[in-house]
Amino acid sequence: MSPGAAASGRDTLMKVIVCLRPVPDPASRLFVNEDRTWIKDAELSFVTNEADTHACEAALELCERVSASRSEAGEVVVLSIGRDRAARVLREGLAMGAARAIHLADDDFEGGDEYVRARMIARAVEKDGGADVLLTGVQSDDLGGGVTGVMAAELLGWAHASVVVGVNAVEAGLRARRELEGGLIETLELATPCVLTIQLGINQPRYATLRGIMAAKKKEMKTWSRGDLGMAAGDVGSEGALCQVTEVRVPERDHRVQMLSGSPAEAAARLVEKLRLEAKVI
C-alpha cells in the first residue's frame, strides 16, 4: 500500500486525482467583453484543456499499470471547477475511464486567478480524503500561466514536478521525466503524495468509446459548493484573486508586418518579389 493510502486509511493501491479545465475551443474567434476584463464567452463552445486530456490519460495509464503489476485496484478521480461546462468535461473524463468525479460549482466561483483555483483544488483534495498523486495539465489554453498545479502542491504541502513527459510508479514513489529547455530531459524520483503537471505529447489520449460514454452516466459525480469547501466568499472568485485584472485587449500588431493580399498566386508572386528585392534573403 502506498504511503498516501496508508495515511488516509484508503484500501486502493493508488488514487490519482486529475484536474480538468474547460476552455474555449482553441479554434474560436475571441472578442473582448464589455468591461474589458475577459472575453465574451457566453456563446463559445468549451472543450477540455488540451494538456488536461493528456493528464487524464497519464492518470489512467498509471493506475492500469499499477493494477496490472500488483493486482490491486487504482482509482482515477476527475475534478473540475465551473458550472455546466465543468460538468461536461467531467463526463468526458468519466467516459475515458475515470471512476468518479468531483464538481466544484457555485455562483461565487466566477472569475479568479491561479491562486484561487489552487486553493480550491487543495481544499477539494483534502476533503476527498487526499490522494497519492494529483495531476494537472502543464498549462491552460486560457490563462496559460502554468502555475496552478505547482501552487496546489505548495498548499497541500506535497512535492511536485512540473512539465512532466513520462511517469512510472516505483517502490519509492514515482519516477518522472521532466522537460527542461533546449531538449534536455531530467529524470526525478519523487516521494508520494505529489503533484505532476503534465506536458503535451506525453501520450495519445484515448477516445471515449460508446460503452464508456454509457457507463459514465452511472458514475458518481459529487457537487461541492463554496460552503462545502469551507471557504469564505472573499477567498474565491475575483475577490479572492491576488491580482486584479485591469484590462484584456487584442495585442497590437507590430507595424513592421506587410500583409500581402490577392489570389494565392498573386500573393505568392508578391512575396517572392519582396524576399528577393526588398529583404534580399533569397
Place this chain on the structure above:
Amino acid sequence: MILIVAEHADDRLKPISRELAVLGRELADDLGRTLTVAILARDPASLVEECRALGPDRIVTVAGDRLEPYDPDVWTAAVEALVSEDEPAFVLAGHTSTGYDFLPRVAARTGRPLVPACIEWQRHGERVVFTRPVFNAKMHMRVTPKGEGPCFVTAAPGAFPPREPDEAGSGPPQDGGEPRLDAFDVDLSGLPVRSKRIGRESAAAGALDLGSADIIVAGGRGIREKEHFGLIDDLAEALGGAVGASRPVVDSGWRPRDYQIGSSGQTVSPRLYVAVGISGAVQHLVGMQSSRCIVAINKDADAPIFKVAHYGIVDDLFSVVPEITRTVRALKGQSPPVGSAGSGRESD
C-alpha cells in the same frame, strides 16, 4: 528593493538572467528602488564576476550543497527566507523550467500575488501594471497586484532583450561603483529530500542542427496531417533551406523531435524563416523571433505569429504554399522533383 533570482548552469549565468536584469533595472529606476541579484549555488563565488556585469546595486549570495542540482523545495525555502529578510517590492525569476517551478511555491507559501509569463509593464500612478499573454497570446491581459508586500513575477524569455554591448547605457553603472556584496546564511541542510534527480539526457539526440541553417521553412498544426507535410519539404527544397516544425507536429509523430523549434526544442536565427500554419505561441516565438526575415502564412489574421512577422499572407496554406514553391522554382529554373509531395497531394 527589486530582487532577481539569477539562473545559472555550469558556472555560467543563463541568458534569462541578463533579461531579468533589464526588467529589474527598469523597475528599480522607475520606482526609485535598488536592484539586488541573488545567486543561489553550491559555490556562488564563481558567478559573482558575471553578476557584476548585470549592473545591480547589490549582490547577495546564498551558498549550500543542496542548491545544486536544482530542487524546487530547496530553492523555495532559500528564496522565501531571503524575501522575509529583505522585503523586496518585486521578486523576479524567469518563466523557465526553473522559475515557474519554484516561484509559484514561494508565492503560494506567502499568499502574495504572482504574475506568470510577464511580457511588459507600465506605471499607473502608484501601481505597477503587468501584461501577460492569455489565450495562447491571442489576447493580452493587464493585471495589478493587490495589497501591500512582495509581488512575484516570472518574465517570459525574450520579452526583455538586453541591449547589445556596443550600445550606450549598457553594462555596469559607471558612477554607481561596485555593487555591495552580501552573503546570506540560511540552513537548507535539514530539508527533507522529496525529489531527487537521478538522470539527465538530451531528448533530441538526433543529428539535425537547425542552428546554422540560413533558411528554414517550419510547419505547424495547421498542416493537419502527416501526409501533407510534404508541402513544407517541397518549399524548403525549392528555397534551398531546412525543414523545422512546431511542437504539435513533433508530438503527433509527423516529424522527429530534433525538428522542433522553440523553448523546448532548438533556437534558430536564420536569414529567412517561413512559418506555415503556426499560431505563434510564446514558446515557439522564443526559438525563432531573432530570425532576420520572418514570413507567416496563416488563415487567421489575428494569429500572434503576425506580431513578429515581416511579411504575412492570410489565406489557406494549402493554396498558397504550392504557389510559392512554384514561383520560387520558376525563378530558379528548377523543375519539381519526381514524386514530390506537391504532386502527391493532387491525388487526395
